Amino acid sequence: xxxxxxxxxxxxxxxxxxxxxxxxxxxxxxxxxxxxxxxxxxxxxxxxxxxxxxxxxxxxxxxxxxxxxxxxxxxxxxxxxxxxxxxxxxxxxxxxxxxxxxxxxxxxxxxxxxxxxxxxxxxxxxxxxxxxxxxxxxxxxxxxxxxxxxxxxxxxxxxxxxxxxxxxxxxxxxxxxxxxxxxxxxxxxxxxxxxxxxxxxxxxxxxxxxxxx
Amino acid sequence: xxxxxxxxxxxxxxxxxxxxxxxxxxxxxxxxxxxxxxxxxxxxxxxxxxxxxxxxxxxxxxxxxxxxxxxxxxxxxxxxxxxxxxxxxxxxxxxxxxxxxxxxxxxxxxxxxxxxxxxxxxxxxxxxxxxxxxxxxxxxxxxxxxxxxxxxxxxxxxxxxxxxxxxxxxxxxxxxxxxxxxxxxxxxxxxxxxxxxxxxxxxxxxxxxxxxx
DNA sequence: TTTTGTGAAGGAATTCACAGCA
DNA sequence: TGCTGTGAATTCCTTCACAAAA
Numbered sequence: 001x002x003x004x005x006x007x008x009x010x011x012x013x014x015x016x017x018x019x020x021x022x023x024x025x026x027x028x029x030x031x032x033x034x035x036x037x038x039x040x041x042x043x044x045x046x047x048x049x050x051x052x053x054x055x056x057x058x059x060x061x062x063x064x065x066x067x068x069x070x071x072x073x074x075x076x077x078x079x080x081x082x083x084x085x086x087x088x089x090x091x092x093x094x095x096x097x098x099x100x101x102x103x104x105x106x107x108x109x110x111x112x113x114x115x116x117x118x119x120x121x122x123x124x125x126x127x128x129x130x131x132x133x134x135x136x137x138x139x140x141x142x143x144x145x146x147x148x149x150x151x152x153x154x155x156x157x158x159x160x161x162x163x164x165x166x167x168x169x170x171x172x173x174x175x176x177x178x179x180x181x182x183x184x185x186x187x188x189x190x191x192x193x194x195x196x197x198x199x200x201x202x203x204x205x206x207x208x209x210x211x212x213x
Numbered sequence: 214x215x216x217x218x219x220x221x222x223x224x225x226x227x228x229x230x231x232x233x234x235x236x237x238x239x240x241x242x243x244x245x246x247x248x249x250x251x252x253x254x255x256x257x258x259x260x261x262x263x264x265x266x267x268x269x270x271x272x273x274x275x276x277x278x279x280x281x282x283x284x285x286x287x288x289x290x291x292x293x294x295x296x297x298x299x300x301x302x303x304x305x306x307x308x309x310x311x312x313x314x315x316x317x318x319x320x321x322x323x324x325x326x327x328x329x330x331x332x333x334x335x336x337x338x339x340x341x342x343x344x345x346x347x348x349x350x351x352x353x354x355x356x357x358x359x360x361x362x363x364x365x366x367x368x369x370x371x372x373x374x375x376x377x378x379x380x381x382x383x384x385x386x387x388x389x390x391x392x393x394x395x396x397x398x399x400x401x402x403x404x405x406x407x408x409x410x411x412x413x414x415x416x417x418x419x420x421x422x423x424x425x426x
Numbered sequence: 427t428t429t430t431g432t433g434a435a436g437g438a439a440t441t442c443a444c445a446g447c448a
Numbered sequence: 449t450g451c452t453g454t455g456a457a458t459t460c461c462t463t464c465a466c467a468a469a470a
Contacts, residue, residue: 009439010416017415021394035451044396047451048441055453063447063452080415081422088414095312100410102308105394111414151417175417181234181318183257191420193413197313200406201301201324202230202293203223204364204388207404209294222461248429260429261463268431276430276469 008056015053016076018043023073035066082110087149089115091164092156093123093134096179100153101128111151115143119160137167144171153177154184221269228266229289231256236286248279295323300362302328304377305369306336306347309392313366314341324364328356332373350380357384366390367397 022042026034036050043050054060054067060075061067077083088106090097093116100106101113116134118124127133135143137160143149152168154161154176161180168176175191178184186192235255239247249263256263267273267280273288274280290296301319303310306329313319314326329347331337340346348356350373356362365381367374367389374393381389388404391397399405 011439013416013419014412017412018409020415022396037451042396044398046441048443049439051452052440052454059453061452064450065448066451079419081418082415086414086418095308095315099308099312105411106414109411109414111411111418150421151414174421177413177417183235183255185257191417193417195408195410195413196231197408198319198322198324199227199230200390200408201299201319201322201364202233202295203226204390204404204406205294205299205324206226206292208363208387224461250429259463261465264429264431265462272431274430277428278470279429 008053012053012056013080015043015045015049016080018045019050019053020073020076020080020082023069023076026069027073032069033066034069034072036061039067084110086111086151087114087147088151088153089113089117089140089144089147089149089168090153090155091117091137091140091168092154092160093118093128094155094157097153097155098128100155101132114147114149117143117164119156137163140164140167141171144168144173150174151177153179155179158182221266225266225269226293228256228258228262229293231258232263232266233286233289233293233295236282236289239282240286245282246279247282247285249274252280297323299324299364300327300360301364301366302326302330302353302357302360302362302381303366303368304330304350304353304381305367305373306331306341307368307370310366310368311341313368314345327360327362330356330377332369350376353377353380354384357381357386363387364390366392368392371395 019039022039036047040047040050057079060072088111090101090113093101097116101116113132116128116132117137117140118134119137123134124136125134144152150173152173154164156164158180161178161182161184165176165184165186169186169190173190175193176184176186178192178194181196181198184192232252235252249260253260253263270292273285301324303314303326306314310329314329326345329341329345330350330353331347332350336347337349338347357365363386365386367377369377371393374391374395374397378389378397378399382399382403386403388406389397389399391405391407394409394411397405
């Protein structure tokens, strides 16, 4: 019973988020109990992995039976802090920025975009979705403070990314999710995550070309 | 000298792709030589990591000097098989699909979208960019064969993802890049990569909430 | 000198295999 | 009996530290 050794590995955190999806669909179909084996299959991982991941946070299962779907989902959301609202903003309202802003899934999970920014004059003042207005970049610091924005998403062109990051930092942002292919260097204490989609293509190309598994 | 032990770790492959970006900008500014230390700093990794990564494939540096930028870039592109063209298609032409289709960076790296697919009647026949027409989903298998498409990108809504994957497989696709939050199960031998953006938000939320480094 | 290339050491994450409990 | 929870074993990846080369 309960609480494993030191801090859980980061891969564990990402998998917890993964577990959430099939769990929600099980919930929808009124399944009450799930085994590590079933959950594992639904997520493409091993059963031992599922159990180990969960064991870092306590023990939620019943031996011989499995995990209660409702309880497990609630627990994971608690661990991931998805049981509260997070205010985000997007800098750079091109296609990608729009795609994120209009995606309903994020809001469902508690991630709410409360401000949009772009450098193009023609876009300023336009709104996307329900009352989501596009502001100029200079207003980033002020809006971040005013609206309590904790996470900033950068979807600008490469040449604007650095400026976007600086302005977010100035406003007191806590984390940045960067889609540009630029290496940002935020000050100590600010969390940076990069998503570089073409890196994924490159991995695919490598595997295909080398013909390895 | 040269060629390290067994197959290189996958993290190494992803970093090679990462190294490519600053290398290109160095190339642009006519810098001829780069040390592992400088390259490391530009990418946010350690110098030892850079050298170890490269050592899996041979030795390209000159001791006491560094790496020749032009040569290193060419070598990495060769390793990643980015020195040739790859034909891709996108299934699901919403904002995200559009963002990918219109992004010039991919083509620059050899990843060319040669067909688009969507299930909405109103979108069929429209074209995006230079001669990129949107076809209905049923035409996926035929077009994949006809145009020699090796990589399929799925940017549909969740409820269409499975069908999209099946049709791609039917056409003989070799790899699938899946942006939907659905766990796909392609047959043996077909490479699947998932990009689930909200997982990244979840990791950020976790770190912020726990206040850990 | 300077900076690479790399075995050896260390650390992190996964898998094994089984004890413990329902 | 069946499935969880978890130390121990293993595999995988990174970092260290230094010999080798320019």
